[in-house]
Amino acid sequence: MVARAVAVLALGTLTAQEYAGSRACAICHKAVAARYAKSGMARSASLMPPMPSAKISSAQRVFEVFAKDGTMWQRESGDGFTNEHQLVYAIGSGANGVSYAVKRGDHLFQAPLSWYAKTKTWELSPGYEHADYAFNRPIAAGCIACHAGRPRVVPLSSGRYLDPPFDELAIGCENCHGPGAKHARSAKQADIINPAKLPRARAEEVCMNCHQGGDARVLMTGKTEFSFRPGERLSESVAIFQAPSGAETDLLQHHEAMRESACFQKSPNLSCHTCHSPHGVSNDFNAKCAACHQPHGKGPDCAGCHMPKRPVGFIAHAALTNHRISLKPRTARAGGLAQINEGPAPDATTLFQAFGQALAKRPDFAGQFESTLRTATGPIANAAKGRAALRAGKFDDAVALLRGALDNGYRIAAVYEDLGDALGRAGRFDESLVVLREGLGVAPYSQTLHKSIALRHIQKKDYDNARKALETYVQLFPEDEFVRRLLRQVSGPG
Numbered sequence: 001m002v003a004r005a006v007a008v009l010a011l012g013t014l015t016a017q018e019y020a021g022s023r024a025c026a027i028c029h030k031a032v033a034a035r036y037a038k039s040g041m042a043r044s045a046s047l048m049p050p051m052p053s054a055k056i057s058s059a060q061r062v063f064e065v066f067a068k069d070g071t072m073w074q075r076e077s078g079d080g081f082t083n084e085h086q087l088v089y090a091i092g093s094g095a096n097g098v099s100y101a102v103k104r105g106d107h108l109f110q111a112p113l114s115w116y117a118k119t120k121t122w123e124l125s126p127g128y129e130h131a132d133y134a135f136n137r138p139i140a141a142g143c144i145a146c147h148a149g150r151p152r153v154v155p156l157s158s159g160r161y162l163d164p165p166f167d168e169l170a171i172g173c174e175n176c177h178g179p180g181a182k183h184a185r186s187a188k189q190a191d192i193i194n195p196a197k198l199p200r201a202r203a204e205e206v207c208m209n210c211h212q213g214g215d216a217r218v219l220m221t222g223k224t225e226f227s228f229r230p231g232e233r234l235s236e237s238v239a240i241f242q243a244p245s246g247a248e249t250d251l252l253q254h255h256e257a258m259r260e261s262a263c264f265q266k267s268p269n270l271s272c273h274t275c276h277s278p279h280g281v282s283n284d285f286n287a288k289c290a291a292c293h294q295p296h297g298k299g300p301d302c303a304g305c306h307m308p309k310r311p312v313g314f315i316a317h318a319a320l321t322n323h324r325i326s327l328k329p330r331t332a333r334a335g336g337l338a339q340i341n342e343g344p345a346p347d348a349t350t351l352f353q354a355f356g357q358a359l360a361k362r363p364d365f366a367g368q369f370e371s372t373l374r375t376a377t378g379p380i381a382n383a384a385k386g387r388a389a390l391r392a393g394k395f396d397d398a399v400a401l402l403r404g405a406l407d408n409g410y411r412i413a414a415v416y417e418d419l420g421d422a423l424g425r426a427g428r429f430d431e432s433l434v435v436l437r438e439g440l441g442v443a444p445y446s447q448t449l450h451k452s453i454a455l456r457h458i459q460k461k462d463y464d465n466a467r468k469a470l471e472t473y474v475q476l477f478p479e480d481e482f483v484r485r486l487l488r489q490v491s492g493p494g
């Protein structure tokens with residue numbers, strides 16, 4: 001009762017909120033909270049800890065990690081520039097690796113170097129070996145939805161956060177149990193979700209939302225990456241799609257692998273939490289097998305033989321432990337792009353987005369992307385049709401479609417960039433400039449928007465404003481040598 005009184009006191013200011021916060025849960029659930037605190041999930045994101053310094057050189061660039069005034073920084077320098085930012089958040093507990101976020105205004109961006117836990121070294125962040133993203137790669141809402149507790153995000157503009165950006169930094173109790181303020185006041189069982197008591201599919205979806213990234217994730221109309229609540233049908237918020245994979249691929253994500261297991265297919269109740277106590281760090285997996293199987297004399301490490309581990313690159317976002325428990329070799333999954341979470345058959349508006357996202361991995365989906373887009377409706381479809389018209393050189397059609405998308409609420413950087421481009425190509429420079437500047441309100445760190453503004457001024461032969469725009473650009477993105485050279489040309493000799 002004392003604990004309860006303390007909890008009610010602590011919650012005094014939270015009456016209007018649906019969430020209580022993990023600290024409030026810990027007041028009554030001390031043992032669970034103490035166990036959970038040691039898990040990777042409880043440390044999925046954190047304020048920047050002190051780290052060893054480093055200096056890494058490539059042909060064109062030098063990257064450094066260093067401490068300054070008790071905070072950690074990364075610097076990128078090259079011929080004629082240096083660019084440095086303070087690291088504000090660490091993403092990942094370090095089980096395999098840690099990536100870092102820097103703050104630019106109210107936007108979060110990834111830092112070029114990540115910490116590789118296995119080798120204990122700093123190296124280029126995944127993807128940065130192909131291109132120099134510098135400090136310009138937005139930390140998308142999706143990263144934060146999977147890696148953080150309760151972020152405070154501006155909907156639709158991925159990468160833009162409120163200040164402070166998190167109500168709770170690491171994954172906490174309510175990510176799996178749902179908003180718990182009511183339960184924390186009442187202490188009634190009926191007021192909180194226990195995933196173990198949900199129908200199997202609903203329980204799995206609590207984990208699946210984060211542990212099955214999929215090849216495409218399409219948000220339902222009006223939903224964001226943060227809409228899903230445990231206990232709800234996941235498909236009300238997002239449709240997760242998987243492209244067919246060949247028999248040789250056994251590098252699956254946890255959910256699809258489990259689904260291909262004999263244990264899952266032949267027992268109605270087996271789910272993630274059958275083997276994993278999500279609060280615990282120590283799980284005796286072999287004891288879990290013993291609940292359904294007799295040992296057959298090959299030794300006690302059942303999982304060691306039937307769920308082998310494999311080496312996977314840093315942050316593969318795929319299972320390291322093979323969750324497909326089966327004696328049979330894997331058969332290729334036939335068919336097209338398939339929705340993996342239970343839900344109504346996806347309509348064309350959902351499908352074209354899924355095919356569009358999967359295109360990077362499967363260029364052969366182009367035909368299906370185009371045919372589903374044709375019948376798709378709504379502002380997101382209009383934005384895609386606008387882009388297609390722009391590429392086909394039909395600038396007036398593009399302008400109408402892209403404007404329609406913006407007017408109907410689809411206000412993301414790419415739509416402003418495309419509309420600015422379409423207007424520019426149609427020779428409507430002043431209108432283009434208005435749209436590009438509007439876009440900066442949504443995405444103040446878009447390289448494309450800043451570059452297009454400079455270009456429009458050049459096209460107008462307004463070299464004064466072109467120079468100003470280029471100066472702003474070079475200040476924001478000093479690593480861009482091409483634009484630095486352009487600025488020197490526009491500024492003229494001397």
Ligand code: HEC
Nearest residue numbers: 004007020024025028173177180184187188189192193194
């Ligand atoms: C004031 C004390 C108190 C606080 C604060 C509290 N709980 Fe509980 N919780 C209880 C009690 C007591 C029970 C057992 C209720 C019963 O068995 O009738 C319980 C049960 C539960 C259960 C099991 C429900 C079931 O159906 O099996 C879960 C899950 C749970 N709490 C999660 C949470 C979470 C998450 C928070 C924070 C948002 C939280 N609790 C905060 C007292 C509290």
Ligand code: HEC
Nearest residue numbers: 039040041044092093095146147175206207210272276278
């Ligand atoms: C909000 C997203 C999210 C949800 C919901 C979630 N996980 Fe996780 N899980 C993660 C992330 C991110 C990691 C990697 C944490 C790290 O090490 O940085 C992780 C790690 C794990 C690990 C590795 C060990 C550990 O504790 O880190 C297990 C096991 C796991 N999750 C199981 C589950 C199960 C089972 C569920 C459902 C009951 C679940 N997770 C729900 C995001 C989530």
Ligand code: HEC
Nearest residue numbers: 092093094095096097098099142143146210211213317318
């Ligand atoms: C759909 C959910 C999801 C998204 C989106 C996602 N991650 Fe992850 N991430 C996970 C899970 C779950 C793990 C744990 C590894 C596993 O079991 O797949 C993980 C692992 C990691 C790790 C290694 C953590 C450790 O402790 O070893 C890092 C770092 C990471 N992710 C960074 C990112 C970044 C940066 C982004 C955005 C560009 C991102 N992730 C997007 C779910 C996600």
Ligand code: HEC
Nearest residue numbers: 022025026029032033036171172173176194195196273278
């Ligand atoms: C990654 C998802 C996840 C997180 C995070 C999580 N839980 Fe749970 N919790 C579960 C699942 C799944 C079960 C059901 C486990 C079972 O009984 O097999 C559960 C069961 C419970 C129960 C009832 C059974 C028991 O073990 O007492 C309580 C109480 C509880 N959780 C409290 C909490 C509290 C408090 C926190 C935060 C400190 C928390 N949980 C964080 C997934 C989670």
Ligand code: HEC
Nearest residue numbers: 262263266267270285288289292302303306325326327328
């Ligand atoms: C909830 C019960 C349950 C749990 C827990 C469970 N299994 Fe199973 N498992 C089954 C069922 C049911 C089958 C199908 C048996 C049949 O076809 O007769 C099966 C089949 C298998 C098979 C044969 C696969 C094949 O292709 O025929 C292996 C191997 C196996 N399990 C290993 C394990 C291991 C290892 C664990 C622990 C990590 C485990 N199981 C946990 C229920 C379970």
Ligand code: HEC
Nearest residue numbers: 207211254255258271272274275276285303307319320321
């Ligand atoms: C039959 C038992 C079983 C089931 C069911 C199961 N897991 Fe696991 N899982 C394991 C074992 C065994 C490991 C290896 C753990 C270790 O070595 O510490 C593991 C490891 C993991 C890890 C750590 C990363 C890795 O791949 O090694 C994550 C994350 C995870 N499981 C998530 C899930 C999720 C999500 C589900 C449900 C979709 C699930 N697991 C279902 C047995 C299971």
Ligand code: HEC
Nearest residue numbers: 286289290293294295296298299300301302303305306327
């Ligand atoms: C040294 C590797 C190894 C270990 C350890 C092992 N298994 Fe197996 N298991 C196999 C192989 C190989 C087969 C294929 C059939 C055979 O040769 O007996 C098999 C078959 C099975 C089957 C399906 C056929 C049957 O006998 O029912 C199940 C279920 C199973 N194992 C469960 C387990 C469980 C539970 C454990 C832990 C107590 C375990 N295995 C430990 C290698 C292993």
